[in-house]
Amino acid sequence: MSKQEIGIVDTRNVLKAIKETHDLDFKNHALTFFKRRLEHIMEKYSLRDAEVLTDKIKNDKDFFEQFLKEMAIETTELFRDPSLWRYLKDKFFPSVLKGPGSYKIWFPEASSGEELYSVAILLNELGLLDKVQLVAGSISRLRLDGIKQGRLDVNKMEVNHANFKRIFNEAELEDYYTQRGETGYIKPDLLENTEFTLQNTYYDKPPRNVKLIMWRNQMLYFNQILQERLLKAFCHTMVPGGHMIIGMNEKIDYWNSGKDYILVGDNENVYKKRFS
Amino acid sequence: MHKAVIIGGSAGSFRVITRILHALPKNFPLPVLLNLHRLKHVRSGFVEALSIKSNIPVIEPYDKESIKAGTAYLAPSNYHMYIELNKKIALSTEEAVNHSRPSIDLSFETAAHTYQRNLLGIILSGANKDGARGLKKIKDSGGTAIVQDPKECEVATMTEAALKMTQVDHVFSTQQIIDYLLKIK
Numbered sequence: 404m405s406k407q408e409i410g411i412v413d414t415r416n417v418l419k420a421i422k423e424t425h426d427l428d429f430k431n432h433a434l435t436f437f438k439r440r441l442e443h444i445m446e447k448y449s450l451r452d453a454e455v456l457t458d459k460i461k462n463d464k465d466f467f468e469q470f471l472k473e474m475a476i477e478t479t480e481l482f483r484d485p486s487l488w489r490y491l492k493d494k495f496f497p498s499v500l501k502g503p504g505s506y507k508i509w510f511p512e513a514s515s516g517e518e519l520y521s522v523a524i525l526l527n528e529l530g531l532l533d534k535v536q537l538v539a540g541s542i543s544r545l546r547l548d549g550i551k552q553g554r555l556d557v558n559k560m561e562v563n564h565a566n567f568k569r570i571f572n573e574a575e576l577e578d579y580y581t582q583r584g585e586t587g588y589i590k591p592d593l594l595e596n597t598e599f600t601l602q603n604t605y606y607d608k609p610p611r612n613v614k615l616i617m618w619r620n621q622m623l624y625f626n627q628i629l630q631e632r633l634l635k636a637f638c639h640t641m642v643p644g645g646h647m648i649i650g651m652n653e654k655i656d657y658w659n660s661g662k663d664y665i666l667v668g669d670n671e672n673v674y675k676k677r678f679s
Numbered sequence: 680m681h682k683a684v685i686i687g688g689s690a691g692s693f694r695v696i697t698r699i700l701h702a703l704p705k706n707f708p709l710p711v712l713l714n715l716h717r718l719k720h721v722r723s724g725f726v727e728a729l730s731i732k733s734n735i736p737v738i739e740p741y742d743k744e745s746i747k748a749g750t751a752y753l754a755p756s757n758y759h760m761y762i763e764l765n766k767k768i769a770l771s772t773e774e775a776v777n778h779s780r781p782s783i784d785l786s787f788e789t790a791a792h793t794y795q796r797n798l799l800g801i802i803l804s805g806a807n808k809d810g811a812r813g814l815k816k817i818k819d820s821g822g823t824a825i826v827q828d829p830k831e832c833e834v835a836t837m838t839e840a841a842l843k844m845t846q847v848d849h850v851f852s853t854q855q856i857i858d859y860l861l862k863i864k
Contacts, residue, residue, distance in 0.1 A: 433743075435763050435789075436771065443773070479772050479780075483757065620758075620772045623742050652741050652755050652770050 407445045413453035414438050420457045425467065427542075427603060429474070431629035444473050471543040476624060477515040480559050481524075481576075482566035483619070484651055487671045489570055492525055495668065499614070499646070506535045508615045511605045511637070513539035516550035516589075517563075518617050523593040524579050528571060537597040538610045547599050553589035555580055560587065606636040613641050619672075620650035631657040638663045643678040681799045681823065681863055683746070684709050685762075685790045687783035687810040688803030689716035691833025693728075695803050695853050700733035700751060702857040707735055709799075709863060711751040714760060714786040716779060716805065726753055740768040754781035762790035779809045787813025796821030799863075801856060803827045805837025815845040825849045825856060 414437065421427050429437060441456065448466070450456045459466045482488045500506055513519045519539050526532040541547045555563075567576040580587045600610070616637050622630050634655055637647060647664065649655065649672050655664050664674040688696065692715055703711070717725060729751070730737045737751040746752065746766045754760035758770040760781050776782035783802075787810060790798055800817035802810045804827060818824045824847040829835035831852050841847070851859065 433769060435761065435769060439761070440773075476771065476773055479757065620770075623770050623772070627743070650742075650770075652739065652758060654741050 407442055407450075407452065409438055409441050409445070409453050411438075413457075414441065416457055417441060417453065417460065420460045424461045431626050431632075432474075432624055433626050436624050440474060444470060447473075468543070468545050472545040475512055475514045475541055475543040475546045476620075478513075478517040478620070479515075480566065481517045481555075481563040482521050482570055483517070485566050485569035487648070487651075488521065488525060488566075490669060490671045490673075491522075492529065492570060495646075495673065496526065496529055496531060500529075500531050500534050505612075506614050507538060507610065507612055508535055508617060509538045509540070509610050509613045509640075510617045511540050511602075511609070511633075512618075512621050513541050513550050514543075514546055515556065516546075516554065518619060519550060519597070520553070520555065520579075520589050520593065522617065523589075523597075524576075525570075527579075527593060528574055532593070532596070535596065537594070538600060538613075539597055540600045540602045540605070542602055542605075544601055547601055551594075551599055553580075553591060553594060555587035555589055557582055557585060557587045605633055609636060609640040611640060613637075614645045616641065616645075616647045618647060618649055620653065622649060622653050627657070634660065635663065638676055641676045643676055645676045647674045647676070648672060649674070680797060681709055682797035683712060683762075683790065683794045684799045684801065684860065685712040685714070685787055685817075686801045686803065687714045687787060687805070687813065687837075688827075689805035689807060689809070689834075689837060691804035691806075695827065697729060697732055698853055699857055699860065700729060700735065700737065703733070703735055703860060705734045705749070707749050707860075707863075710746045710748055711735070712746075712754075712760075712762060712786065712790060713737075713751055714754040714781050714783045714810075716781070716783075716807075716809070717756060725756070729753065740770075742768070742770040744768050754786060756781075760786050762786060762793050764793050766793065777807065777809050779807070783810035784813040788816045791817040791820040791822055794822065798822035799825065801825045801827070802838055802841040804832035804834050806834045807836055808840035810837055811840040811844045814841045814847070818845050818847065823848050825851055825859070827856065828852050 418430050510519050564576050580589050667675045726739050735749050739755040740752045761769040763769050798817055800814050814824050826838045826841050826847050828850050829838045832838050
């Protein structure tokens with residue numbers, strides 16, 4: 404089926420259907436992204452037009468779960484941007500985990516799991532995994548089910564291994580997963596200390612006393628209104644001096660954002676919540 | 680009248696693009712959007728390499744950065760780069776398309792949607808078929824389509840795929856592409 408183009412009126416109708424039927428609000432997703440995503444979903448599920456899509460959103464529960472999964476954009480691969488992970492391994496984690504006390508790391512949208520798995524593997528290599536509590540959120544139940552099982556897309560193993568080799572000299576990625584048929588599974592003990600939370604929004608009831616938020620390449624999909632709202636909510640839920648890591652081509656840049664966050668960390672997009 | 684240039688390429692296009700950037704004057708009147716396949720893990724270095732000989736600034740844009748004339752925007756490694764209706768760049772980590780992220784097709788298609796008949800699309804040397812669909816969309820939207828002469832390409836898969844799918848306006852050597860760009864006022 405060739406790609407359907409969906410108009411602005413159709414897009415609004417879909418937004419309305421989601422809001423009315425499921426009480427979820429996508430209106431502050433970046434509009435063109437949202438529209439494109441709808442087209443992608445229509446193509447993938449062979450839906451004839453926006454009317455069929457709207458109808459399925461309203462009446463087909465299983466389809467709507469798939470829909471939410473499609474809206475939680477994948478995190479692409481393990482150890483994406485190896486230089487960041489080298490920085491986390493050599494400098495960041497050894498420094499922030501030096502003292503006693505608990506250390507909570509939040510992944511507001513863990514999606515396909517790679518960021519969560521990467522942090523767990525890295526901390527395990529550093530012998531620090533026991534010192535942290537991981538909290539993995541998602542708007543998609545299917546995504547959460549996937550990461551609870553430690554699922555890993557084996558089609559990406561080549562790049563996963565290549566990234567891993569750029570960070571660890573001695574260790575082997577093979578030690579961290581098993582493969583059964585077409586699916587890989589992360590070793591379950593890595594996620595023993597992980598809490599999973601299904602969320603309606605990302606700002607609704609965030610976990611408290613968070614010390615690190617891993618939020619790479621998620622802002623891309625929101626407009627500036629929602630970006631700012633989330634950045635402020637996340638700042639609020641972090642302890643002073645806590646950190647936020649965003650994608651390489653993202654910025655924290657709202658009016659007076661310098662009062663909330665400062666950029667730290669050699670060329671990596673690591674921000675710190677100001678004390679004050 | 681052209682209002683933006685978008686260029687796609689992969690294997691064998693680096694030297695061509697370097698030559699083009701070297702030839703463009705400082706006050707080149709259009710934005711130049713670049714989507715070149717390259718190794719994923721090499722995050723830095725590429726932009727610097729392209730900048731050395733370029734007279735216009737070459738940058739990897741931030742998400743939602745505004746597009747300005749006289750600047751070259753290189754799709755960052757491992758992101759799709761979309762050209763939005765408000766003349767801003769949007770990045771995404773959505774699924775690879777034809778095993779490519781960045782996907783030339785996606786950049787070309789969204790740019791065609793935004794700039795319509797005012798877009799100039801160029802496909803250079805490359806090792807896969809990415810870009811063919813995007814160039815067709817540019818042509819279908821009334822824009823101008825140029826393909827590097829496959830005889831001159833290090834790898835001709837990309838240009839041949841584009842030529843197969845679209846009745847392009849010009850098949851040009853690198854020098855002819857440069858001459859064409861320099862005539863743009």
